[in-house]
Amino acid sequence: MKNKAISYPYIGWMGIFVVAPILIITLYAFTADAGGFTLANFRDMAQYASAFGRSFLLAAVATVICLLMGYPLAYYLARETGWLRRMATMLIMLPMWMNFLLRTYSWKFLLERNGLLNAFFGLFGLGPFQMIDTQGAIVLGMVYNFLPYMVLPIFSVIEKIDPKVIEAAQDLGADSFTVFRRVTFPLSLPGVLSGITMVFIPSVSTFAISRLLGGSKTLLLGNLIDMQFLGSAYNPHLGSAISLVMMVIVMVCMAVMNHFGDGEQGVTL
């Protein structure tokens, strides 16, 4: 087939709706409202340093918890036989079909001061605990919403591991822990890396989860950006600068992680 022309409409589309917006946001970040080049937007960001720190910290914690929960889940699901393994992908994806804001909102009722969880703890004479409107609730919301993004890539990688490779390791005298450490885990690393990316990026940039579960006091980067574009603190130039810095930090994090990931893989294989 020699019809490259049929991709031209989309190439034009990408130029207008993917490349141009990135250029505009860069331009906005370096200009003032009155026009003219300025670095003031980046200087103004200093007051939000705590929001930067908090966002990256909470997202990192959520990603680690997702990995600690998601890896065993994916691993054991891939080792299941029969219907559970066949239905595993579907069972993990199914919750995503219910609007994520509603599912997050539903946690509010579980976590509230007179909510279901505190009622449950009350049966044992514990609590009530302050769970809603805390940073812990935000992390929980992130873990809950993005856990499937961790499980699915790891599951699909482990599922494709040739059982013969594992049998070979066993024949060579490896116990089950050694098999996991030397064979299964290194082979599942690509899934782990893509899982980390898919959890970390939406976590660090979320504004709905922190708004719904974290109360109005805890500001994350997403909330800051939201405020600059659609909220009370309207200032798209500052918002663009925050977005740009966040984008660059995330890109650097991912590049470093992928670099190390590849390196490790090369060594163990």
Next chain:
Amino acid sequence: MKKNGLFSRLLILLCFLFLYAPILVLVVFSFNASKSKAVWAGFTLDWYVELFHNGMILNALWVTLAVSALAAVIATVMGTAAAIGFRNLRRRTRSVCMTVNNIPLTNADIITGVSMMLLFLLAVSAWNGSLGRMLGIKWNMGFWSLLIAHITFDVPNVILSVTPKLRQLDPNIYEAAQDLGDHGFHAFRKVVLPEIMPGVVNGLIIAFTLSIDDFVISYFTAGAQTQTLSMVIYSMAKKRVSPEINALSTLMFAAVVALMVIVNLRQARQDRQARKRRETLSAQ
């Protein structure tokens, strides 16, 4: 491989409990007679009845379905064409295109959202300040900008789903069709399309799902007048969500579960038939 023990089964169960508990809460409380969610006040179907009288929710549902369906179809056509065309580009151009194509996939949604919003705002103010003022036509962000934004994040997913199928495609069959006198679109439709169809359909479904579920990008690109379901839910969720929304989500969730069951049963039947056919073939 060793079978899973009791511990791992328990772990799987707990994880699924974690994933499904909030959904269960939503479904149960969609039948709750009390408007306050914290207490159970008896079974009712009132919220399901009221749902169909709530103009705002129904309108948002309509906007969501329309934009998702339109965006998914347009993105599937454009994305499939792009995936085919990309293969015939020079190596360097192709890798640039794939990199740009990956931007909406890897960028945080909020950045895609706000950057497109800036583009739309500039376009609108440029129009309203020049040609629009001359013609007396005022332009605003709304359904059109929402649709463009959805198409933009749908297409990369379609391409991601179609490209592997194209790679599996035998390049000779298209040439064979041409040798037999079929040309251009007809040869494509009769020969190439059936081969890549699973990828195309898969891309369509993914695009539709992503569009229905999207909140962040819609929130920034829909303008002040247009609202999708997610946006209605977000503005409610800051205070109290009315139980009609629970009822609607329960209905949508039930529809998806039903669809999944049907698809799975069909798949299982096809697998069985295929196996039977193989067996009869090998018996001959």
